[in-house]
Amino acid sequence: MTNHLPASLQSAAPPTPYRRAHPVRRFLVQHSAALILVTPFLLLFLLFTIWPVLRSLYLSFTDYDAISSPSLTGLDNYRTLLADPRFLKALSNTATYMLGTALLSTALGLMLALVFGGQRLSDQVMRACFFLPSVAGGVGLISVFKWLFSSEDFGLINTMRQWLHLDPVRFLGSPAYAVPVLIVLAVWGLMGYNMIMFVAGLRSIPGDIYEAAAIDGATPAQRFWRITLPLLRPTLLFVLVTSMIGAFQEFFSFYFLFSDTSNVGGILDSGLSLVVYLYDLGFRHLQMGMASALAWILFIMLLLLTALNLKLGRINDVD
């Protein structure tokens, strides 16, 4: 067997103790400066992120009221939650809200991007107008919507209905309207943001593809379905999945529109979401163990959504 190593290496000195060191030690020595620099962050990350997460997992298997010591109860919290009508109602509200918000804000965002995606001044002004709501979020905005949707004659929408001689609608006082009102509020705030994402995505599609398609006689509809949509799929997936995850975690609009001093969730829990229910269990009823279990159920659901995103992304790669 021939030795293929160059002569310079063959005559090299025998391996130094440094080379023989344990891989972990070698890693520590090699990256000591970097490790010293990241240690403060790592410590804070472990203390304030990893530890609470692990602690909440442990608490989800206990009966814990935040004052007395937790006592292990196994899977009781999970069993109780899965049989709890309030949890199921919160889950169904959240799922409806998530689907409605994600689909509508994505579709409207794409539509706006197609209409106002150009470089004309009017397009830029319109984009700024539609993007503004996603900047001006927060509790104040929800309060404004609460006033807009008031069932009374001084609620703006009902005042306008009155001008048209239409009967007032109990937007905030009827179980049927709770989730639709929340979806309207969310879509209004989200569609401008999605529009910007789609504008960026549309600009990444090379113009010569469209030119070639036009020369081949493709109609605008064919160009949209056969070129724009397939090439926009990564953006579409990103927008759809981030909208879904955001909708799953929404708290403020549910809480501020449908909670009062003696109740959260509104009429017959029509405005109860999973996160609001988590808050109710943990901070109004001191059932921290149950709230932790709910947090983990929520986490698993979001994990599944993310996995779906990755899977769809891979399908895209294959295509």
Next chain:
Amino acid sequence: MRTPLKALTLTALLASSLASAEKLTIWVVGDETTPKILQPAVDLYKKDHPGVTFEVRAVPGDQAFTKYLAALASRSGPDIITGYLSYGIEIGKKGGLINLQDKYPALVSSVRKTANKGILDSITSTDGSVYALPYDLTVQLLYYRKDLVKTPPRTWAELTGTLDTLKASGNKGLVQQWGNAGWVGFFPYLKQAGGNLYDAKCSQATINSAAGVTALNYYAQFYTKYKGPTDGWPDMEQGLENGDYAMGMTGNWSLQSIRSGRPKLAGKWGITMLPKGPAGKNTAFEGGSLIGIMSYTKVPDLAADFIRQLYSTRTTVAMIGGANALGTLWLPAGRQDLVTQVNLPADQKAILMRQLSDSDGPPNCPGWEQSGDAVQKAVQQVVFNGVSAKAALDDAAKTMNANLSKYGK
């Protein structure tokens, strides 16, 4: 040089340790006005005890429970807290508040003589423990537009009669703000009909009694027949000002805010007691807040002494006066005899006092905190889904009894 420096350091350390031993940290639930209401009590106490220092901080209502729990978990934070009525038994039973009945029985016994009975009953545990004392109170009242309702209703029949008259003339009827289409709204009617949430010994739920059914059927028609607004917290004052509503039901806070914030309503509005039900009672729901001492405090005796002073005539009157100067209405729950000091027109004050003498707070039965949602659901099932009052209340009673067993152990 060294010796004086050492002496100076030692003196400073001693002084700071003494000062910290004589410091009271108080967290009060509410907005930035609430510490100002307590300030006269702090000033008077400091006058008598110059060595004591105070730190008084407002805690927003929606964050209070969480902040108190965090303080308990870390065993640091306030020595004294104020909180909503449920906090006393809820936190106290878990060891978060000192049982005042055990540790300071004389203080509890003296407050019992002057406090609002309904509030006191609500915060006294079924085993006699008192983890906190009444701090302030709020009570429901019926507000009305004098130009739209000539004679305020005094009975259930008169109330629905007034609503019929208003409806016939094209006017809207009643807007309920506090407890709208929920258990707090239903509560007074239950009491006025002679019913109750639980029996006197908290051994079983009695909400599904005949009186309960009568009350819920009567209450539900405000929404089904008379189409009252069902939003969570409708703007009663705006409704009255616009003339959209002729009557409104909410807490006494609107007595002050209508006067200061609704000039268009000047001279056009009045208040009356809640209408009398079949049991001959005008009972209104009353809420409020309580004051307690955290179990981990290092200065329990000082905290108890400050609270003791809070109920003295001099301090209570000073606090009411301070609130009056701030343009707000503070009703001392521990000194109901001094509520007359509040800044209100004589006729309104007389009605407020009469309503206070026939008012009741939430029950003190184990598991009530966990059962409120079930009663809320029962009320809403009848109002929105047309479920029979008996069936809905039976369901609520089932949950209440289950929670009695679970939390009464």
